[in-house]
């Protein structure tokens with residue numbers, strides 16, 4: 001991250017590119033036990049939250065990420081009642097999950113300060129934090145899932161940071177095995193899977209690890225996210241036994257997601273399909 005005058009710039013390491021957002025002022029800066037949390041007021045994207053200098057949330061475009069992290073998984077399940085979110089400290093994914101008639105959602109976020117700072121600066125996405133169905137825990141999600149009761153959840157959403165530091169284990173086969181165990185039969189996992197353009201290797205590695213962990217159907221859904229590296233992001237869905245081809249249509253107040261987006265998001269760009277075919281499907 002560099003701040004050049006009024007411009008906040010996140011350099012996309014190794015990619016010869018960067019994103020810059022024009023800021024009006026810095027609202028918050030703290031070092032939590034886990035990471036540096038900063039909030040800026042920007043001119044074009046409303047408020048911006050960064051963790052260790054990387055863009056996490058802006059007012060203007062977070063709805064795309066949070067809707068795609070939640071609704072494709074929830075609408076692919078016939079009757080989701082119990083949901084687990086790992087990470088997700090800004091609570092945008094939680095807010096979308098709570099739009100569904102679920103019974104309970106447990107969120108396990110490593111860093112309580114991310115949630116408290118989000119509550120202070122992002123009232124819209126944290127508005128549901130006191131919903132009686134939501135249980136917010138602050139712990140390492142990897143260790144938490146390892147000791148979770150088997151067959152407890154219908155849907156697990158992995159809304160973590162990039163695969164470095166405490167989030168590296170969120171991309172491991174051992175973690176996916178624990179998620180598989182914690183899901184009921186027919187359960188669905190959705191994990192944020194970085195940029196199709198910049199991180200196709202990681203997406204292939206994730207597919208292999210998720211399949212080896214026992215999941216039967218694994219699909220990556222790309223979507224636009226202009227403030228994340230390459231401006232393009234993805235979620236990878238996987239099912240414990242069932243198919244991901246079933247879409248349950250139900251009216252919901254959204255700004256990006258709808259049934260047509262759901263169906264279209266399953267279409268893979270040719271380069272990614274070829275890479276997955278060569279590296280994952282090959283015997």
Ligand code: SAM
Nearest residue numbers: 087088089109110111114140141160161166167
């Ligand atoms: N939208 C973001 C992205 O893709 O860049 C992710 C947002 S969310 C703020 C990511 C959260 O994952 C952070 O708050 C971080 O503290 C949390 N996290 C990282 N590793 C974790 C772990 N092992 N267990 C639980 N939460 C974790």
